Amino acid sequence: MKIDKGLLGGSTLLLLLSLLAESDRYGYEIIKELEHRSDSTFQFKEGTLYPVLHKLENNGYVRSYMAKGDAGKERKYYQITNQGKKQLVEEKKQWQIYSMAVNKVIGGDAHAFA
Amino acid sequence: MLSPKGDKYIENILSYVKFSFDRYAIKTELESHLLDKIEDYTKAGQGEDAEQLAITDMGDAEEIGLELNKQHHPLVGWLWMITRLAVVLLVIVDLFFVGLPIGMSLFDNNPLKDIAKANIVYNIAVNKTVQLDDRVINFRNVVYERNGNLNIIYDYYEARFWGARWSLGSIGIISDNLGNKYFAGSGGGGGGIRPICRRTVENFSNEADTVIIDYDQYNRKYRVEIPLKGGAKNE
Numbered sequence: 001m002k003i004d005k006g007l008l009g010g011s012t013l014l015l016l017l018s019l020l021a022e023s024d025r026y027g028y029e030i031i032k033e034l035e036h037r038s039d040s041t042f043q044f045k046e047g048t049l050y051p052v053l054h055k056l057e058n059n060g061y062v063r064s065y066m067a068k069g070d071a072g073k074e075r076k077y078y079q080i081t082n083q084g085k086k087q088l089v090e091e092k093k094q095w096q097i098y099s100m101a102v103n104k105v106i107g108g109d110a111h112a113f114a
Numbered sequence: 115m116l117s118p119k120g121d122k123y124i125e126n127i128l129s130y131v132k133f134s135f136d137r138y139a140i141k142t143e144l145e146s147h148l149l150d151k152i153e154d155y156t157k158a159g160q161g162e163d164a165e166q167l168a169i170t171d172m173g174d175a176e177e178i179g180l181e182l183n184k185q186h187h188p189l190v191g192w193l194w195m196i197t198r199l200a201v202v203l204l205v206i207v208d209l210f211f212v213g214l215p216i217g218m219s220l221f222d223n224n225p226l227k228d229i230a231k232a233n234i235v236y237n238i239a240v241n242k243t244v245q246l247d248d249r250v251i252n253f254r255n256v257v258y259e260r261n262g263n264l265n266i267i268y269d270y271y272e273a274r275f276w277g278a279r280w281s282l283g284s285i286g287i288i289s290d291n292l293g294n295k296y297f298a299g300s301g302g303g304g305g306g307i308r309p310i311c312r313r314t315v316e317n318f319s320n321e322a323d324t325v326i327i328d329y330d331q332y333n334r335k336y337r338v339e340i341p342l343k344g345g346a347k348n349e
Contacts, residue, residue, distance in 0.1 A: 027143065028150040045173025046151070047127070050143060051181030058185055076143045 012052060013061075014091040015042075017084055020062055026075040027053060053078055061087055116165070120148055123169050130179025133191035140182060148172065225302065225312035226255055226267050233259045236343045244336040246329070248273045251285065254310070256325060256340050264288075264296075264318035264325060266340075271308040286329030286336070288315045290322030 019030055027049055034042050056062045061084035068074050080088070116124070124144050128137050148168050155164035172178070226237075235258045242253045255267040268285060289295045296315035318325070327338040 026146075028147045045171070045177070046147065047144070047172040047174075047178035048181060050140070050147075051178065051185050054182065054185035058190075073146060073149075074142075075146050076139070 011091075011095065013056075013087065014095055016052065016056065017061060017080060017088040017091060020078055020080040021085060021088055024077045024079045026069070026077050030078075056084070060084070116145060116148060120145075120152075120165055120169065123172075123175055124148070126175040127179040127182065130176065130183050131186050132183055133186045133188045135191060135195065136186040140186070144172075224267070224310050225265075226257065226310075228312070229257055229259065229265060233261065235260055238340070238342065240340050242338050242340065244329075244338060245273065246334050246336070253327075253338060253340065256342065258318065258320075258342070262317045262320070263299075264315050266313045266315075266325070266327070267310065268313070269308050269310040285313055286327045286331075288313070289326045289328065290319055291324040291326065291339075292319055292322050294319055294322065 015034065016030065019025060019033055025033070028046075030053075031046050031049060053062070053064075057064055057078070060081060062078045062080055064076050064078050066074055067077050124141055127144060128141055131137055131140060148165075151168035151171060152164045155167050160167055237258075238256045240253045240256055244251050244253075249270055250273050251268055251270045253266065253268045255265075257265040257267065259265070266285070266288070284301065287295060287297075288299075296318060298317070299313065299315040301313045302311065323342050325340050325342055327336075327340075329336045
């Protein structure tokens with residue numbers, strides 16, 4: 001099943017902040033990681049990631065800096081801020097409430113989410 | 115490097131971003147994304163099609179451009195530029211009005227230079243330090259001039275950098291070992307964190323061989339005696 005609405009549906013913020021909470025990453029790296037971990041469930045036009053990242057930066061959830069990666073190419077890395085970390089905690093909470101509610105409605109086990 | 119097709123695609127996206135100052139950064143970021151993707155496709159064996167595939171994956175230029183433009187709004191952009199400019203200006207103003215006087219007081223502002231060399235009978239290097247509360251006063255030179263002026267050059271600084279400053283007035287009453295007290299004269303000093311000042315008394319006896327500085331104000335006291343090349347040695 002492929003989901004393609006907005007960038008990543010309602011969970012864009014949760015997913016991006018989670019990835020950036022692990023390590024600083026540049027745009028293409030984020031896309032590859034999303035694809036890899038979700039078994040290509042999340043498919044979106046890659047270019048649309050950048051307006052979202054820039055929005056996160058404008059909101060103060062991430063900051064960016066230029067740095068050379070392993071290949072020696074200079075790239076724009078994104079780093080989560082303290083404000084971003086707080087927001088991530090909030091997003092995770094909401095996601096749990098949401099998925100629990102969905103599970104209850106569809107009749108599954110309330111503890112079914114991983 | 116991108117081919118003209120790739121360049122055109124990115125230019126197309128950028129054409130929607132109205133705030134031109136951000137365009138270069140966006141361009142660099144999108145270019146490195148395309149190049150990474152092309153590299154991956156090439157490795158996977160898509161030699162000729164790699165660039166077109168990468169562009170297709172990236173998405174519609176107009177859609178991306180319009181979304182980017184929302185995040186790089188000219189009004190916000192200009193506010194940001196103006197704020198940064200204001201900060202730079204403040205730093206410059208700060209350097210000028212604070213840094214410069216400090217620098218000057220450290221290097222240029224020795225009042226010793228104001229005394230004409232031809233008029234100096236003698237110049238004694240002194241190194242006596244006294245402390246009043248947190249203020250440290252260091253007597254540096256005593257200069258006797260032909261016209262009878264005796265100049266005491268000193269600097270002072272606060273041992274504690276922060277906190278209330280106590281104005282301690284003058285350095286004290288100037289007298290000599292013959293019992294003469296000197297009131298007529300002048301004083302002056304520089305600014306900054308360690309100003310160098312001059313206290314001048316007039317008609318200082320050329321027979322005295324010691325100048326005495328007595329401070330006794332606000333229950334604080336010190337007495338400094340500086341030996342002079344007095345008496346007959348003046349000539």
